[in-house]
Amino acid sequence: MKSLMKKVFAAAAAIATVFGLAATTVATANAADNATLTVSTTDAKFAGKTVNAYKMFSATVSSDGKAVSHTLTDKWKPFFKDSVGLNGATDENINDKANDYVSKLTGNDLVAFATKASNWAQNTANGITADATATVSADASNGKYTATFTGLDYGYYVVAVPGATLANANSQYATLVSVHSTSVNADIKGALPTVVKTVNGESATSAKIGDPLTFTLTSTIPDMSAYSTYTFNFKDTLSKGLSFKQVDSVKVGDTILTKDTDYTVSTSEGSDKNTLLTVTMLNFKNQQTNAGKTITVTYTATLNKDAVVGGHGNTNSATIQYSNNPSTGGTGESEPSKVRVFTYGFTVDKYTGDNYDDAATRLAGAEFTLTPKNDSTPISFVRVNAGSATENAVYRVAKADETGTTTIITPENGKVEFQGLKNGEYTLTETKAPAGYNKLASAIGVKVDGQNNGTDTTNATVTITYNNNNGSVYNQTASNGVIPVQNKSGAILPGTGGMGTIAFTVIGVLVIALGVAWTLKRKNA
Incomplete structure (x- = not known):
């Protein structure tokens, strides 16, 4: 018992x-059934989301x-x-x-x-x-x-x-x-779909206008066991300064997917002339066996003539649209992942006089070329503004399909802006001085150094340094990105030959002849 x-x-x-x-x-x-359950997370992506409890x-x-x-x-x-x-x-x-x-x-x-x-x-x-x-x-x-x-x-x-x-x-x-x-x-457990975007493998980069850029979107295939069908789309917004070229590949792990079988690509124009790119995954539920693997989209674009110079850069953001409710078929959208492409510029201020100040005389008609350091081919530019007595001349880097010029000419106010450059070292050469002035004896070395903090919305910090002998040490800083370039007027130099000495000789002979004649006249008198 x-x-x-x-x-x-x-x-x-x-x-x-x-x-x-x-x-x-x-x-x-039970003494009482009136419990309170509080679930929490530090992940801001869950803010506003629905949570279900199943007993x-x-x-x-x-x-x-x-x-x-x-x-x-x-x-x-x-x-x-x-x-x-x-x-x-x-x-x-x-x-x-x-x-x-x-x-x-x-x-x-x-x-x-x-x-x-x-x-x-x-x-x-x-x-x-x-x-x-x-x-x-x-x-x-x-x-x-x-x-x-x-x-x-x-x-x-x-x-x-x-x-x-x-x-x-x-x-x-x-x-x-x-x-x-x-x-x-x-x-709260689990994670929501996200996307990580890079440009040329980074969160931000610099480029000159016309440069090709490679963008990569990386996400993870979710567990779709609860769903009969599943929506999974990459949605990308390219700023007005970026021109979409093509989707190069879509991969699950190392496996390349097939366009129009596994995915489609579509583009449209946004309200501010930007480009809206959508990569729509087809029959995505079939990827259930690959849950947990990475999925990547790689595409190319170029920096175009509408690119913002300096400032906050040219922003490009991507999201994932995904199924978020197997009961209603609803969808959600991930937090955007942003990258920025920066392009920079500087200004040449052509003047003459002993002092560089507002009162100095500005010179029109000086001609320059700009060449990447250790390169013999000048950069081709498109003239955006010829300039005037009150306006700067503006030249931006030409795209591959544009006819540009390698000759940059200062306007009446002496100031010309070079726009659309990436970080790097350049050689500024004066090829022709204004009439009455001596051409610079040496080219000027210019270094463009733009710093930015990736996806933040703050403006980039751009430092322009230069030297006057085209060396490797940039020992002067361009205030507000302006490089003062001085020309000196040509001096009147002594010459030989011509009518000068002949005239003096003739006059001397005449003086002597007159003197002899006067003496003879006095003797005969």
């Missing part, structure tokens, strides 16, 4: 300690809160029978088997179970709905974005954010949480 009683109490204790909770007595009726097991907690028993809800029985595949599970024993199965899960097995449970719950084919829904706060409090469920029954819940079907840093997709008291806290 004693042996039988020990077995009865042992069985009761085992049920009471399911999921690792210590039991000191057989559970009794897998109901719970009965003892009056002292030290013992808990769990009962599998009817709607979750098919999950354990069909998806988990418990051996020998029947309607009569499914509760005990499910309790036993979950209580023994640890580590990666528990994480995998949470993923499977979350996907099963969200799959509309299984016909269950969330027991409670909450919304993540739009603003962080104490560094966290929170969603609060109130009035919950005690139980064991699967908590998931629709669309968060990518593993987080701990390889988790969903939260499993025991609600056994009136106030419970847990973390």
